[in-house]
Amino acid sequence: MVDRRDLTARAVIRDEALRLFAEHGPDAVTIRQIAAAAGVSAGLVVHHFGSKRGLRDAVDAHVGGVFDALFDAFETDDPDALRRLLAGRGGGSLAETLVAGLPPGSPVPAYLRRVLLAGDQAGTRLFRRWYAASQRITATLVAAGVMRPGEDPAVRAAFLMANDLAVLLLRDQLADVLGADPLSAEGLARWFAEALAAYRDGVLTVDEA
Amino acid sequence: MVDRRDLTARAVIRDEALRLFAEHGPDAVTIRQIAAAAGVSAGLVVHHFGSKRGLRDAVDAHVGGVFDALFDAFETDDPDALRRLLAGRGGGSLAETLVAGLPPGSPVPAYLRRVLLAGDQAGTRLFRRWYAASQRITATLVAAGVMRPGEDPAVRAAFLMANDLAVLLLRDQLADVLGADPLSAEGLARWFAEALAAYRDGVLTVDEA
DNA sequence: TGGCGAACTGAACGAATGTTCAGTAAGGTG
DNA sequence: CACCTTACTGAACATTCGTTCAGTTCGCCA
Numbered sequence: 001m002v003d004r005r006d007l008t009a010r011a012v013i014r015d016e017a018l019r020l021f022a023e024h025g026p027d028a029v030t031i032r033q034i035a036a037a038a039g040v041s042a043g044l045v046v047h048h049f050g051s052k053r054g055l056r057d058a059v060d061a062h063v064g065g066v067f068d069a070l071f072d073a074f075e076t077d078d079p080d081a082l083r084r085l086l087a088g089r090g091g092g093s094l095a096e097t098l099v100a101g102l103p104p105g106s107p108v109p110a111y112l113r114r115v116l117l118a119g120d121q122a123g124t125r126l127f128r129r130w131y132a133a134s135q136r137i138t139a140t141l142v143a144a145g146v147m148r149p150g151e152d153p154a155v156r157a158a159f160l161m162a163n164d165l166a167v168l169l170l171r172d173q174l175a176d177v178l179g180a181d182p183l184s185a186e187g188l189a190r191w192f193a194e195a196l197a198a199y200r201d202g203v204l205t206v207d208e209a
Numbered sequence: 210m211v212d213r214r215d216l217t218a219r220a221v222i223r224d225e226a227l228r229l230f231a232e233h234g235p236d237a238v239t240i241r242q243i244a245a246a247a248g249v250s251a252g253l254v255v256h257h258f259g260s261k262r263g264l265r266d267a268v269d270a271h272v273g274g275v276f277d278a279l280f281d282a283f284e285t286d287d288p289d290a291l292r293r294l295l296a297g298r299g300g301g302s303l304a305e306t307l308v309a310g311l312p313p314g315s316p317v318p319a320y321l322r323r324v325l326l327a328g329d330q331a332g333t334r335l336f337r338r339w340y341a342a343s344q345r346i347t348a349t350l351v352a353a354g355v356m357r358p359g360e361d362p363a364v365r366a367a368f369l370m371a372n373d374l375a376v377l378l379l380r381d382q383l384a385d386v387l388g389a390d391p392l393s394a395e396g397l398a399r400w401f402a403e404a405l406a407a408y409r410d411g412v413l414t415v416d417e418a
Numbered sequence: 419t420g421g422c423g424a425a426c427t428g429a430a431c432g433a434a435t436g437t438t439c440a441g442t443a444a445g446g447t448g
Numbered sequence: 449c450a451c452c453t454t455a456c457t458g459a460a461c462a463t464t465c466g467t468t469c470a471g472t473t474c475g476c477c478a
Contacts, residue, residue, distance in 0.1 A: 027237055028236055043459095051436075052437090116379065119381050124381075148411070148414055150407070151403065155403045156407070169375070173332065190364055193360070194360065194365050195368060198359070198368065199413050200411055200413045202407075203356055203408040205354060253425075253426055261467090
């Protein structure tokens, strides 16, 4: 955690709002709760962000910056550079790379879950960018001969991306049934080792046609 | 849609609450909105369900019944019966079977998304039942020689299940980027054809070791 | 028919929420 | 020093929410 004294009150409010929004949902968190968590008055929150909606937008923009940095790093057509980026721990996915670049306990994954499931415009925009990156990555890997193209490339890219996001969206429930946080270092390794095996060797043994 | 005149006012309130909860989230929907949608007074809602929390619990129990019926149908160790259940349209998954058994425009998928996101006990219980069904199904298919066991069976069952749920959780965003609702008949066929191909033939063409 | 209970309404209440506002402290600039 | 902008507080306001409650309608049964 960053030393709070190094941050302006505005940044402290934004960070506490992000944490509380991610944990309970924006609707369930009041301005007074955010102010108390940041150690300021409720009036100051409105002073800095205009309204609760303005605070939400500021948090969205702040989180959006994190993802922009992630996607920018993948803006390459060089298959070798791409594989170097993806080969963090053997598996390789956007979600894995994102989590690896976040401090442990970061509220960003939980907030991402809220944004995607809220169905508002911020979630749509983020998803579109993520999908565009997935399409470019799969196309590059196919061109490099590492990945099979598939019958329907648009759906295949979406399929791989949705599977990748699933571990983020279902983190808490997966931790419950598996007994370990899938976003921890060991959990990620376990998860993506199985994913890699499934994608490399297949899962079914017979042709069902 | 069921003819509203065949339902008691209590059932109408419950169904409208389910629809509004699924669309906007329980916190964003007021008792007065539900009452107006059901054509009754706000007092009657409280009269029948005690409180808003009681109404939420009633909706949870009602939706839970839908899933109980689904899971009960899969309570079999006979691989042939299992494959007959799963082979609805060539692909075969719990989510696909669930959606196929729901009327078009049903609020249940969206409500499922809310329940899993909320992280409360109702979501945990539902997820555990779904996971138990997934484990039993994969074990049966492995025993029948249809499915490869994998290194880590617990994670493999969770991986397949999470991928299956992803299309439900990301329905709106996938519809946006793909241009068609993945839960429609054509969308399901397109999605699960690609999933089947990926699981049968694999996605990667080289060994990355 | 008379009465009892369930269904139902509409007004009202208290609590909580987002927002407004007057006022204070501080820090930089002419 | 005087002045202005900015950061910040605490009280207050209007609205909306879940909930309560007295009273009304209506169907069933003795």
